[in-house]
Amino acid sequence: MQLTPVMEKYVLHWGEMGTRWGVNRTVAQIHALLYLSSTPLNAEEITETLGVARSNVSTSIKELQSWQLVKVVHLLRDRRDHFETMKDPWELFYVIMEGRKQRELDPTLSLLRECVLDGEEDKQTPAGVKQRIKEVLEFMETLDTWHGQIKGLPKTTLLKLIKLGAKVQSFLGKP
Amino acid sequence: MQLTPVMEKYVLHWGEMGTRWGVNRTVAQIHALLYLSSTPLNAEEITETLGVARSNVSTSIKELQSWQLVKVVHLLRDRRDHFETMKDPWELFYVIMEGRKQRELDPTLSLLRECVLDGEEDKQTPAGVKQRIKEVLEFMETLDTWHGQIKGLPKTTLLKLIKLGAKVQSFLGKP
DNA sequence: TTAATATTTCAGAAATTTCAGAAATAACTG
DNA sequence: CAGTTATTTCTGAAATTTCTGAAATATTAA
Structure with a gap:
């Protein structure tokens, strides 16, 4: 070509x-x-x-x-x-997200869960350290959920969501 | 240590x-x-x-x-x-997002804009190709907007948004 | 200022990654 | 089946990245 x-x-x-x-x-x-x-x-x-x-x-x-x-x-x-x-950038994006999740997020989630488990009967590791590892785990689990959500949305919905922008903030601001 | x-x-x-x-x-x-x-x-x-x-x-x-x-x-x-x-995974995430935006998204946006400009008075590049480059540009601009939105949100709002999950879909589904 | 300590820079060694070319394998044609 | 074409695998060469140790520079204390 x-x-x-x-x-x-x-x-x-x-x-x-x-x-x-x-x-x-x-x-x-x-x-x-x-x-x-x-x-x-x-x-x-x-x-x-x-x-x-x-x-x-x-x-x-x-x-x-x-x-x-x-x-x-x-x-x-x-x-x-x-x-x-694929020619649709959005589809490309989804596919790459999925690949990265599998290669990066999933193995990290496993490791963090292992660490948290290991920590339970571990006297030597300081409590603060265990705590921080737990926080990373929670954060990554949230990311995982987020990814799941986004994956499920049709492109048009996602677009609206993004375009909606700051309005979301005020909508959620007063619960 | x-x-x-x-x-x-x-x-x-x-x-x-x-x-x-x-x-x-x-x-x-x-x-x-x-x-x-x-x-x-x-x-x-x-x-x-x-x-x-x-x-x-x-x-x-x-x-x-x-x-x-x-x-x-x-x-x-x-x-x-x-x-x-920082000890807060969310803050880390924000900071890394910002860094990646600057190093990856921004230069790509510049290049794509250049390509689109170049394309205007360009007879040899097929229209379909120009069209696809434009679509990537639009996509990346949306990502940029998205990043801006997320950056502005306080952690708690973002969390709510994620936790809200599938509900958002039905909320946005019927405009 | 001088001596002691802390930090950065830099040249080359070591490790890793990328890549071409050759050889092997597979798939198809007549 | 034999010959042709397409594809993959493998090996080592080349390029790049990472890292070390030594030397240079900067900072502080006395």
Whole structure:
């Protein structure tokens, strides 16, 4: 696929941002490319457009698939795999949230619960420390609930909620 | 500072999670340590407890300070710098949100605006591509608004909002 | 001011991550 | 089935990041 200057700018920036949050550059670039593309792309096209090794594309696509961000599509009379991603930013956001929850929040919740349990029959750990660990656990459980709520909302409701903005505050202010 | 097994577990996990989100292990471990500690710690104590180089502690503290997550405290009759962090997970969350907004969201908003501007007098970039870039921009602007809203809310209001949960949906459902 | 203590900077070592190229495997075609 | 094409896996090279130890700088106390 031929990239115009604007598209190139977009793809490169996405690559940089990817590295800021723990995804590697190529993975993020491929995702950006698929997002911009109006048609599914095969691995060869991605390789040529981004100028990276074919093998690198293969690995990166696997990574994107593990996040459920990219899926395979087949075209008639073409036995190569083609790849595409969602075009709706909101859907992308939801999917990434879900991935992060699984990779970051869930393991942390487990660990914190373990720590709290360990702490119960533990004489040496100061009470204050146990208390603080408990508070982090409670906070993370709240985040988890929050995530559950947001996940359940249709995009339109969420939008209204955000647009509603400050009004919510006064609404909730006097209970 | 002497770490009990529970504390060690917590600190090590935090270090691992840090790497998942773009903060390096030592930085995250130091933050965890300061969070657990009931008193401010000096660099030497951190060095000994975590078993890393003194210089590494210095650099990492700088990083934490740039996030506004750690501040210096001075004790009487002790000229060494001592460090502490907020103990309220909510406050931590807010501070981290703000940092991420500045480092991730703001530059992306700028870039997207540039792309949209560039696109206006651009014949070669397909209309569909321009459209998708616009949609990402709108999405990110919404996120920005959202962040602004949340930042303004007192913790208690936010908590209510989350706890309210599914009810919000029906409340907003019929406008 | 000098000596003692505390902190930062910096160059390179060590560890980790990313990536290309080759080789292996799989899938399809005729 | 043999040949062709597509895909994945693997190994080591290259790049990047993290970290240490030493040296330089700054701060305080006497």
